Structure formats: structure tokens, C-alpha cells
Amino acid sequence: MNKIFYGLSEKYKPLKWNEVIGQSDIIFILKKTIQENCLSQILFFFGPEGVGKNTCARILSNELNSSSELEDFSLNTFEIHEFFNNSSEYIYKIVNQSRFYPKIGKYNVLIINNIHTFSQYIFNYFLKLIEEKHPHILFIFCSSEEKKIPKLILSRSQVYEFKSISTKEIFLHLKMIAKKENIEVENEALFILSKHVKGSISKAIHLFDRLILYKEKRISKEFIIKKLGIINIKYYFEIVDYLIDKKIHKILILLDQILQEKIDFYDLIIGLTKHFRNLFLSKNYETISILKFKKEIIFSYIAQSKKVSYFSLINAFSICNRFSNEYKKLNKNNRLTIEIYLIQLAYLFYKNSSSLEEKKKKNEEFYDYNNHEKIKFLQKNWIKFVQKLSNKINPIYLYFLENEIQFEIEKNKIYFIIPYKLENYGFSLIQTRFIKYLKEKFKNLHIEFEVVKKNSNIIEQYNLLYKKNKLIETLIERLNLKISSSNIQEDKNSYN
Secondary structure, eight states, X not given: OOSOOOOHHHHTOOOSGGGOOSOHHHHHHHHHHHHTTXXXXXXXXXXXXXXXXXXXXXXXXXXXXXXXXXXXXXXXXXXXXXXXTTOHHHHHHHHHHHHSOOSSSSOEEEEETTGGGSOXXXXXXXXXXXXXXXXXXXXXEEESOGGGSOHHHHHTSEEEEOOXXXXXXXXXXXXXXXXXXXXXXXXXXXXXXXXXXXXXHHHHHHHHXXXXXXXXXXXXXXXXXXXXXXXXXXXXXXXXXXXXXXXXXXXXXXXXXXXXTTOOHHHHHHHHHHHHHHHHHHTSTTTGGGOOSOHHHHHHHHXXXXXXXXXXXXXXXXXXXXXXXXXXXXXXXXXHHHHHHHHHHHHHHHHHHHHHHHHHHHHHHHHHSOHHHXXXXXXXXXXXXXXXXXXXXXXXXXXXXXXXXXXXXXXXXEEEEEOGGGOSHHHHHHHHHHHHHHHHHSTTOOOEEEXXXXXXXXXXXXXXXXXXHHHHHHHHHXXXXXXXXXXXXXXXXXXX
């Protein structure tokens, strides 16, 4: 070995504020706090792993002791890591060193990383140290889990919340490193790596460092996917297509192929859940903008989402959520479990598909009717619908609803023909609910509905005719009575 090799993490470690990636808000606040002389003696840096908490703590330590970023005051910085949690002697040694006043600079900065992993005994020790009030010691606690930190520490701290680094910022930083190191890498490969690390810049650099050790001439998308064990998005599209086509055997064969690529089961089910979520978003033009993919992939999501109902997607979420919770309890790659859940998904899609086919068949049957049959069908369904409301409607009004409503069909349009006397708010509600009932019964029935009132003159003529008929009936009734009485008289005479 001719010379010491320095990895990318060490080589590109930020030493100045302008080298820190993705934490401009935190840096701005820290600088302003220092300028206005209102920096607390106890700082708490909270945020996901690998986003720059420890880096900012070291740069802050250097800046507090120097007027120039070029000077190195690393001797004033004391770090305690979580792997010394059980080594009380080491922690005491570091703390005792920090008690001495610095030979150069103003402060000794004690950085405690992953404080949430330390025992209660160590917590109490740090609290005691804080209460001693050493004016030359600045405490910076770093953690990814704020909830696990004792309130006594939080209540005395200035809390700074670090955010995850955006995929774009990670991508641009890796691209800069690749250019400086003369590494040939596809943009899509860098994008996949940037997305894979979920906002952790340190993890991104560490993985990139590991990947270039393979000495590939050019780092491709396929190489990144294979080495990181990332599931190709095409598999999720294939799984859902097989679910739609009711080909469970194809899904199980594909699962076998995926698992041969040493894919983690949990990553597979989480990826499938996200795929269902993306399909859900693709079903509405207002939510499509939330998807962060290339145009071709978004178009694929839109196309596939048209084949899947909201009902299927919501239930698929539920099944995937149950699986992920069960997987955490199992804590191992259980192939049988994932196969069972995939079969449950297949059954869900089969059941929903059968229901849709039945509705489609009903629609086709309706279109096959002639107009006379359609009117009879509508009349029959109207009476059935109204009778369901019989306990809420006046019997006389119910009689009119059953007998006075007529239907006509012309050019794919259904007309409700109602007597003008029936028109009121109550009828409007009933008629609206009936139209909704028909539309639900025939999901894909593209027919318009219109309400037509019978002309009042026609009604009056009808009423007049009815009155005339009533008079005739009365005359006939009287005539019958007269005829009947004369017959009785004749019978009596014959007996005599």
C-alpha cells in the first residue's frame, strides 16, 4: 500500500457552512443567534439520520472559537458516540477533559451523538453536569428521536429541527462528486440512488463510495438496481396487471423471480403499497401533480389506474397494511406469508371484477330492450322503489306516486311525466333519489333524465271527464236500482 486511501465521506466532509447540503434554514438561524449573542449553552439538534446534525455541530464549534473559518479548533470539540453507551469510564474521561478551560478559543463544545440510545444513568450524569453550570462548556445533543429525550433536557435546550435532504439536492451533490472524481455514471442511476437513501446525504455518499469500488467502466441504472437490491418499478405494474387479469399463478411465478434477486420481502410489500397509492393519485387529475416520476411512468400509472376501481385500491391498502404490521412481528423473510397476502389481493380483485361484470351485463340487457320493454322495466323499478318508502309516505300520496307517474324514452333520454299537482319539494327529493338509484344500479348507463310536468289543461280535462263519468255512473246505478225494484214487484204478483 503506497498511500492511505480516503473515502468520499471523508474527502467531501463539509468544513464550512457553505459546504453543508440542504440545511440553509438551520444555518441561517444559527448564524443569526450567534450574531445577536442569544445562543443557549444547551442545544438540541433533532432530525433524521445522515442529514448533517453532527456536521453542523462541529462547524458551529469551530465558528464559536474563531473569527475565521480557516482556523482549526478541533481540539476544543469533544464527541461522545452511542457505541460508548456502556463504557462509563470513557464518557467520564471525555467529560473531565472538557471541564478544563480551553488553551485557545473561548469554548469547549461537548457533542453527544444519538443521545436517545443512552441509559438513564448516563442521562442523569449529563443533567448533573449541566447543573454544574460551566460557562466555558457548550452542550450539543444530537438525536433522531425527540420523543425519547427526557423533558428536563428539552426544556433547557434550544431545539433545532433538521429536515431530510431533497432528492434533487442529493442528486446534484453526487453528480458534482462524480465529475470531480472522473466517474462515469448515468443520470438515472444517480437519481435512483438519491431516491433510495430517503433524504440521508451521508448514506448516499457512503453507498456511492461502495459502488465505485466495483470498478465498473460506467455505472448504469441496472447496476445500481442490482447492487442496492431495489425492486424494478416494472414488477409492480406487472403484479397489478396480473391481479386485474385474474392470473394468480403468474404473480407467484413473478414473485419467485423477484426473490431470486435477493429482494427484501418488506421492501416488496412497502413498494407495492406505494404503487397502489400512486394509482389512487393517478385517478384524479388534481392529484397527479403529487407524483414525482418521469412523464412515461406517470402516463403508465394513469393508464393502469383506469382499470382499477377506488374500492379495489382502498381495500388493497388495507391488505398491504395488515401484511406490513404482521411482517414486523415475524421479523424474518416468510415467503408463505407474502404468498397468502398476494392471494388475498387476487381474491379482492376477482370479487370486484365479478361485481363489475354483473353490472355491465345488466346494462347490456337494458340496452337490448325495446322502448316499450324499457318503460315497463322503469315502471316496475319505480313502484318497487316507492314501496320501500311506504312507511314514510302518506298512503294517498303513495297511491298517486304508484299510479300517476309515467315514463317515456326518446333518443337515449328518459322522461319523468308527472301531474303538476304532485310537484312539490317532497316529490323532488323522491325523484332525485330514484335517479340516483338507477345510476347506481347501472354504473355505466349513459342516459339523461328529465322531468316533464303534465299540462294543467289536460289535468282539468281529465278531472272534467272523470266528473262526467261519475254522473253517468250515478245515473246507471239509479237505473239499475229502478229496474231491480220493478223486477221484485213482478215476482210478487206472480206468486199471488
